[in-house]
Amino acid sequence: MRLFPIRGGIHPDYRKELASEQAIVVLPMPTELFIPLQQHIGAPAETLVAAGDLVKKGQMIARSQGAVSAPQHAPTSGRISAVTNAPAPHPSGLAQLTIILEADGRDEWAELPEPIADPFAATPQAIKDRVAASGIVGMGGAAFPSAVKLNLGIQLKLEILLINGAECEPYLTCDDRVMREHADEVVDGARIMAHALGAPKVVVAIEDNKPQALAAMARAASAYGNVEVIGVPVQYPMGSERHLTQAITGRETPAKKLTADLGVVVHNVATARAVRDAVRLGRPLLSRVLTVSGGAVREPKNIEVPIGTRVSELIAFCGGFNSEPSRLVNGGPMMGQPLPSLEVPVVKGTSGILALTPEEVNDAAPGPCIRCGTCVTICPCGLSPLEMAAFIRNDKLDAAARLGVQDCVSCGSCSWICPSHIPLVHYFNYAKGMLMEQNREERKIERTKTLAEEHATRIERAAAAKQAAMAAKLAAGKEKGGAAAEEKASA
Amino acid sequence: MTTAIQTRSGPFTHTANTVQKTMTAVLWALVPATLCDLYLFGWPAILLFAVTVGACCFAEALCVMAAGRPAASTLSDGSAVLTGWLLAMSLPPWAPWWIGVIGAVFAIPLAKHAYGGLGQNVFNPAMVARVAVLVSFPVVMTAWVNPHPLFSAGAPGLADAINITFGGKQPDTMSAASALGYIKTELSRGIPVSASMQHVPDMMDMAFGFRAGSLGETSALLILAGGLFLMVRRVISWHIPLTVIGSLFIMGTLFHAVNPERFTSGLFHVFSGATFLGAFFIATDYVTSPVSKLGQLWFGIGVGVLTWIIRNFAGYPEGMAFAVLLMNALAPIIDQYTRPRGFGRTRRGEPLPLNDKVGQK
Incomplete structure (x- = not known):
C-alpha cells in the first residue's frame, strides 16, 4: 500500500527499549480498588452500589447516563467500603466521586452476558450494545466511549477502520506488547468493530520501530483478505488520528470535521482487544495493559x-x-x-x-524566543507557534484564535524542540480553555437575550390579546346593551 | 512562574538543543575563515578583532545589568560574541580601535537592547553597526589594505600594529581598493568592466582570500565551508543562502550577458565582496529573518536582488549590508503573508471542502 507523507513532526529520544522486551505480567489483585465514576469523556457514570454492598467480578457497579457516557464494572469480587470523593488522576489533583472496593480475594465472577458466538451474524446494533454495556472507552488515552464512535457508521459511509498501533509516544510499549502477545485477539476485535461500523476494510498501522509487532500482526491478519497491516514511518505525532489517516489515505481531514467524514474511523489496538473480549467472552472492561x-x-x-x-x-x-x-x-x-x-x-x-x-x-527556565522558526517548520498542524504564543502572552486571545490556536492538537512537538524551553503548548492549552469559556459565556448571553426577547414578545402578545379581548367584550356589551334598549323600545 | 512550571502541560521531555549550542555552532563555523584572515592581515586585524568583540560583550553586560538581570547568564548565550565577531569581520582589518568601539555601541545598546534584547530586534545588530560607521566615517571605512600575512616581510609587528590600531598611524601608502570598489571607480571614470576586470585579482585568489577587503569579504571558500558545516548541523537551512547567492548570480549573469561593458559577471558577484558571509551568516540570522521556509525563500531573493542593485546603481560598491537591513525591515510583513497552511484548512484559513462523495451516505 502506498503511504503519504505527513507534515512536520519530531524525532524524540524514544527510550522504548526500557520496557519493550518485558512481557506483559498480570498484577496480583490489590486489596483495595478505587474506581472513579468518570473515567471517560462525557457524563460521569451513576453509581448502582452503596457502602456495604457485596459485588462480584464483572458486575456493573455504575451505569452510564446520557448519550456519551460509559458504565463501570467491579474488577474483582468484594465489598463496597464507600462511595466517596477520592483523589483522581487529573492534573488538578481534585477529588472525584469514587467507588472503593475491598477485594475479598476470591475473585468470583458475576453472571456475565452471553458470549456472541458468531459476531458477524449479529446485527451491528447488538455489537454496539454489547460494547456500550461493557464500559469500553478509547484506550489510547482519549477515553472516548467506543460505542458512540461505532455509531458513526449509521450516518456515514465508511471505507476503512484504521487500527492505531503507531504508539508514537516515547517510553510507552503497552500497545507493542499487546500486538506481539495478543495479535489474534486484536485482529478479531478489529474485524468485529469493522462489522459493526459497516467498514469493508481494516488497516492496522504500526510505526516501523516495532518490527515484532508488525510481524505478529501481519501473521494474525494473513487469514483475512480485508485486513492489512502497514508499517508507517517513525515520526512523532504519527499516532494522531488525523495525521495517521493522512499517512494512510493521503486525505487531509477538513477543520471542524471528523476523519469519519472521509470514511475513516480510528480505534486503538487495546480497544480492539477489549471489544473482542466483550463480544466473544461477555467480559466487560476490567483491566488494561499499561x-x-x-x-x-x-x-x-x-x-x-x-x-x-x-x-x-x-x-x-x-x-x-x-x-x-x-x-x-x-x-x-x-x-x-x-x-x-x-x-x-x-x-x-x-x-x-x-x-x-x-x-x-531536561527542564530549564524559559528564555527569550530567538525566532529560529523551528516550531513553525515542525508543527504538524501547520501553525505558527511562536506568533500564537506572543499573542497569548499579551492576552490577545482573538488574534491567537485567528492564527488557528484551536486547531492545535497539543502534540507538544513545538515545546519539545524549542531551544529556549518556552512552554508553548502550555500557552495554547490556556488559550483554548479561555476561548472555550468565552464561547460558552457568549452563547449563554445570547441565549439569555433570546429568552428575554421571547419573554417580552410573549408579554406583549398577552397584553395585546387581553386588550383585544377587553375591546371585544366592551363591543359585545355595547351591542347587547343596544339590543336590550331596542327591545325595550319595541316593547 | 515556579508553580506554573510545576503544573504546566507536557511535554515532559526536551531536546538537548539550546540557544547557547546554536550560537556556539555558528562561532565554530566562523573559526577557520577568521583564523585564516587574521593570519593574512596580521597583528592590526587581531587587535581590532579583540577590541570589537570585547566592546560588544562589555556593552551587552552593561545593558543587561542596567535592566536588572544577571550579566553572566545572558553573556553565556554567545549572541553578543557573535555580533561582535560578525561586526569585526565586516570592518577594514586595519581600522582604528574606535571604529570597533563605536560599532559596538551601535550594535548592542542601540540595535539590540533598545528593542528589548535578544530576539526582539528588527535589524541585524552587526549590520546596523557596520552601516552606521560606514556612513559616519566613509574614509576610514573604505581604507582597505592588501594582505600582509603574519611574520612575512613588510608585515607590521606587534608594536607597529599597536600604533596602527591605537595610535592612529594609518599607513596610507598601503591602501588598496576592494575588487568591487575598483570596478565601480573605474566605471565612474568611463572605463568599461571588460577593461577594469583585467586588473582585479583572479577568481582563485579572491576565493582563497589573497585580496584587499574586510575579513569577511576575503577567503570566500572558508566562509562557504563554515556555512556548509552549519547546514550539515542543521543550524541553518539551504533556503536563505541558496536564494541569496542564486538570485545574485542570476541577476549578474543576465545583465552581464546583455551588456558586458557595464555589468560584471554573475560569478564575479558571487565570489567578491561579502556574498558568502552575508548569505550564510548574516541573512540567516534567526532573529531578523522570516520564520517560515516560504518566507525565507522570498527574503533570500530580496537580499540577492537588492545586493545586485546596490552594487550596480548605488553609491557604495558593496550592498550586502544595506540589502540585509532593507529585507530585515520587510521580514515581519513577509512572515504575515507566508504562514504555512493550517492542517485541514485552505490558504485563506477556511476549512477544506469535503469535495468528494467519500463518507457521505
Whole structure:
C-alpha cells in the first residue's frame, strides 16, 4: 500500500527499549480498588452500589447516563467500603466521586452476558450494545466511549477502520506488547468493530520501530483478505488520528470535521482487544495493559492492571524508585499529564505511568524566543507557534484564535524542540480553555437575550390579546346593551 | 512562574538543543575563515578583532545589568560574541580601535537592547553597526589594505600594529581598493568592466582570500565551508543562502550577458565582496529573518536582488549590508503573508471542502 507523507513532526529520544522486551505480567489483585465514576469523556457514570454492598467480578457497579457516557464494572469480587470523593488522576489533583472496593480475594465472577458466538451474524446494533454495556472507552488515552464512535457508521459511509498501533509516544510499549502477545485477539476485535461500523476494510498501522509487532500482526491478519497491516514511518505525532489517516489515505481531514467524514474511523489496538473480549467472552472492561517506565523506575514493566489500582502499588510492583523522580507522568512524556500523587488510581485511559529523572525531563527556565522558526517548520498542524504564543502572552486571545490556536492538537512537538524551553503548548492549552469559556459565556448571553426577547414578545402578545379581548367584550356589551334598549323600545 | 512550571502541560521531555549550542555552532563555523584572515592581515586585524568583540560583550553586560538581570547568564548565550565577531569581520582589518568601539555601541545598546534584547530586534545588530560607521566615517571605512600575512616581510609587528590600531598611524601608502570598489571607480571614470576586470585579482585568489577587503569579504571558500558545516548541523537551512547567492548570480549573469561593458559577471558577484558571509551568516540570522521556509525563500531573493542593485546603481560598491537591513525591515510583513497552511484548512484559513462523495451516505 502506498503511504503519504505527513507534515512536520519530531524525532524524540524514544527510550522504548526500557520496557519493550518485558512481557506483559498480570498484577496480583490489590486489596483495595478505587474506581472513579468518570473515567471517560462525557457524563460521569451513576453509581448502582452503596457502602456495604457485596459485588462480584464483572458486575456493573455504575451505569452510564446520557448519550456519551460509559458504565463501570467491579474488577474483582468484594465489598463496597464507600462511595466517596477520592483523589483522581487529573492534573488538578481534585477529588472525584469514587467507588472503593475491598477485594475479598476470591475473585468470583458475576453472571456475565452471553458470549456472541458468531459476531458477524449479529446485527451491528447488538455489537454496539454489547460494547456500550461493557464500559469500553478509547484506550489510547482519549477515553472516548467506543460505542458512540461505532455509531458513526449509521450516518456515514465508511471505507476503512484504521487500527492505531503507531504508539508514537516515547517510553510507552503497552500497545507493542499487546500486538506481539495478543495479535489474534486484536485482529478479531478489529474485524468485529469493522462489522459493526459497516467498514469493508481494516488497516492496522504500526510505526516501523516495532518490527515484532508488525510481524505478529501481519501473521494474525494473513487469514483475512480485508485486513492489512502497514508499517508507517517513525515520526512523532504519527499516532494522531488525523495525521495517521493522512499517512494512510493521503486525505487531509477538513477543520471542524471528523476523519469519519472521509470514511475513516480510528480505534486503538487495546480497544480492539477489549471489544473482542466483550463480544466473544461477555467480559466487560476490567483491566488494561499499561507501561510503567522511566529512568527513575527500578524495573520497568508492561503490566495488566485492574482498573482502580493505585499508582503506588504499581511502583512498588516495579521495585520502587532507584532515584528521586523529577516528574511523574500519567501517559506518555509528550502528551501525558502530570500525576498529582501516587495515591490516584489507574483508569481506563491510563496508557503509562512514567517516573522520569531530571536528565530525561531536561527542564530549564524559559528564555527569550530567538525566532529560529523551528516550531513553525515542525508543527504538524501547520501553525505558527511562536506568533500564537506572543499573542497569548499579551492576552490577545482573538488574534491567537485567528492564527488557528484551536486547531492545535497539543502534540507538544513545538515545546519539545524549542531551544529556549518556552512552554508553548502550555500557552495554547490556556488559550483554548479561555476561548472555550468565552464561547460558552457568549452563547449563554445570547441565549439569555433570546429568552428575554421571547419573554417580552410573549408579554406583549398577552397584553395585546387581553386588550383585544377587553375591546371585544366592551363591543359585545355595547351591542347587547343596544339590543336590550331596542327591545325595550319595541316593547 | 515556579508553580506554573510545576503544573504546566507536557511535554515532559526536551531536546538537548539550546540557544547557547546554536550560537556556539555558528562561532565554530566562523573559526577557520577568521583564523585564516587574521593570519593574512596580521597583528592590526587581531587587535581590532579583540577590541570589537570585547566592546560588544562589555556593552551587552552593561545593558543587561542596567535592566536588572544577571550579566553572566545572558553573556553565556554567545549572541553578543557573535555580533561582535560578525561586526569585526565586516570592518577594514586595519581600522582604528574606535571604529570597533563605536560599532559596538551601535550594535548592542542601540540595535539590540533598545528593542528589548535578544530576539526582539528588527535589524541585524552587526549590520546596523557596520552601516552606521560606514556612513559616519566613509574614509576610514573604505581604507582597505592588501594582505600582509603574519611574520612575512613588510608585515607590521606587534608594536607597529599597536600604533596602527591605537595610535592612529594609518599607513596610507598601503591602501588598496576592494575588487568591487575598483570596478565601480573605474566605471565612474568611463572605463568599461571588460577593461577594469583585467586588473582585479583572479577568481582563485579572491576565493582563497589573497585580496584587499574586510575579513569577511576575503577567503570566500572558508566562509562557504563554515556555512556548509552549519547546514550539515542543521543550524541553518539551504533556503536563505541558496536564494541569496542564486538570485545574485542570476541577476549578474543576465545583465552581464546583455551588456558586458557595464555589468560584471554573475560569478564575479558571487565570489567578491561579502556574498558568502552575508548569505550564510548574516541573512540567516534567526532573529531578523522570516520564520517560515516560504518566507525565507522570498527574503533570500530580496537580499540577492537588492545586493545586485546596490552594487550596480548605488553609491557604495558593496550592498550586502544595506540589502540585509532593507529585507530585515520587510521580514515581519513577509512572515504575515507566508504562514504555512493550517492542517485541514485552505490558504485563506477556511476549512477544506469535503469535495468528494467519500463518507457521505
